Amino acid sequence: MTVSGRPARETKDLPARVRAWDAEDPLRGARARFEIPEGLIYLDGHSLGAMPTDAAARVASAAREEWGQGLVGSWNSHDWIGAPARIGAKIARLIGAEPDEVIVADSTSVNLFKLIGAVIAARGAQGVILGEAGDFPTDGYVAAGAVERHKGWRLKLRPAAEIAAALGEGADLLMLTHVSYRTGARHDLGELTARAHAAGALTLWDLSHSAGCLDLDLKGADADLAVGCGYKYLNGGPGAPAFLYVARRHQATLASPLPGWMGHAAPFAFEDAYAPASGVARFLCGTPPILSMLALEAAVDVFDGVDLALAEAKSQRLADLFIAEAEARCARFGLAPITPRESDRRGCHVAFRHPEAWPVMQALIERGVVGDVRAPDVIRFGLPALYLSFEDVWRATRALEDVLATGDWRVERHQARKTVTCGRA
């Protein structure tokens, strides 16, 4: 990441209260587990999490020692074969699930496909999937594809505020992204799960913007199914494998529509007929990408000893600070928050509208503050608790003010539009 112009770290006038918050932060030590370029304030962890030092070390040694020296024997000697369940169990702790309810496999999109297909097959010829209009596109694509193939099924998309009421009209599956990729607004997972159950529907939560930043409790919420992404707040690396959760009570009755050999009851018996594994392992399909899996594992291990309640609370305070400072400094330049102000109604990123979102972000990146943009006019800043400080947020809002006040974003190089930065939203 090229950082030029005035480094964000140069600001001299950090208020004492901000300094004090960092000094008292019980998670302040976690930052040392990450490698973040000097002088950079990285607020794009909702798109691609920063790199844990151990993740880079692990992937390098997984290649050089485990693959290079151990060769095929490492499937056993380094337990590559156990990686999907082993890493799944580690993620389970972070989302309030039992260790045998989570498995790491494939991408979020593919896992959504498996779970939607499994529910459709279990529920029968007719049914309704209820989802949110304007939710992350891939979720909608997969659901729309599923109902297209199953003619008796319908997909009903409603605005967030109408979801609860729409459940009253009946549904078989409520499928929602817990935290909106655009606004950062959070659904009440517990309440909507209870309402869904009362309406006779199962729930499928996409935790891509929740896992690793919010203090999730799938068990307490009695959630049925979930998927989530490994490369945002779990910091598993670009395109890290995704995870999939199936509550124990559904594991015997749901079957994956993607029957592959790794989900077989006895993968190494090479039987001609498919017999699904017992438990959540039946939702495995092909051979997992081990190098990316092990980077994810090292990243998840960074959460060892981290209390996610503290992490969530810190992220919310970072968000409060960001919104307050941004409003005080930047409202006069047309920057308007679209993230809810109530900390229990949002995830761990804050979003703003600005008509010149793209060039503003380019100018900000040049100042060493990295957020991102979602077309046409949304600016997002991710606030993971493990590697950010209150000082980072304070400096970021100062830099944002500077960009807007100086009109720097008007210069030509910031207007030039490249491919929008990627990572699953």
Next chain:
Amino acid sequence: MTVSGRPARETKDLPARVRAWDAEDPLRGARARFEIPEGLIYLDGHSLGAMPTDAAARVASAAREEWGQGLVGSWNSHDWIGAPARIGAKIARLIGAEPDEVIVADSTSVNLFKLIGAVIAARGAQGVILGEAGDFPTDGYVAAGAVERHKGWRLKLRPAAEIAAALGEGADLLMLTHVSYRTGARHDLGELTARAHAAGALTLWDLSHSAGCLDLDLKGADADLAVGCGYKYLNGGPGAPAFLYVARRHQATLASPLPGWMGHAAPFAFEDAYAPASGVARFLCGTPPILSMLALEAAVDVFDGVDLALAEAKSQRLADLFIAEAEARCARFGLAPITPRESDRRGCHVAFRHPEAWPVMQALIERGVVGDVRAPDVIRFGLPALYLSFEDVWRATRALEDVLATGDWRVERHQARKTVTCGRA
């Protein structure tokens, strides 16, 4: 990989002809591109290819520099976003396809699912998939799952020798693994494709045991569809992402049953409605595991300047030598080849039956010769041309003779059965 006992390299009496073959081998320089443990003869590249030195270096720098320093910007600055098509184009050269006919994505199993689903959707309510009985299980599972969901479709499995005749009875899709994972027998891809077309069927070839070792010509054969694995003869690392081939003439009419955002015509427009990308990119689904992708890319780059006709010819000569020496030395101990003797009827591994396959292989591994076993009684040796020598093969057969002649495999430690070594068959 622990190597103890008598190292295979100690054998002193290497015949002059074997030495001469290595001296004249035009590919002898390629071995330097791999890191293989000292003293080891690695004959399991049909399960997990050996590690190219560049692959380990690339994955380490992809983590440390591209992810760690470049962060989310690397989707553009290091063209992560272009990786599926870029690596696909490199693989295309190795299988005789056009650069825009191949894409890297997901696993072989998932890619099979996409292509079978696409054909079923394109062909209509009724149809027949013709496949081989005893083919690699995941292929059968995916096909069986597909016909279960599409009631008008049937899956016909026939022994290899009856496939051509069965095409005469009519089929919509001929789906075959080009080279059998057990016996190493190879189908005539060109002839069966022509017969399939004459019968009105499309062809879907699983090239898992062909790509990177045989001189494939999908274009010359007019092949329709193919998938293949990245971690065998392509040496892409454990669980490396797979590839998928769709002949240009089918790209506009076939649609993936797994519609994810990466296969959208405009992934970063975040449109609510799915519109498939033009070309083979429509068979992408979720975000790809970049670290594993880049290891695969470096591995595929090892083939730069390698003439696959030479590689195939060398592997076949290695196979001739292996079978001849093994028969001469080991037939009296009950070892019997099951791989065809004709070099154009086999892939690049040789397989034998032995009633004590498992303990024999354990004793052989202890001597520094690594092959593998498929239950109950098949011993396999992979013979990729890039990192093996004639001397390796000659020494391996000597070690095999030694194991069988001494009866070493009878000792207790070789009888103990662990999880069968893995990697997609």
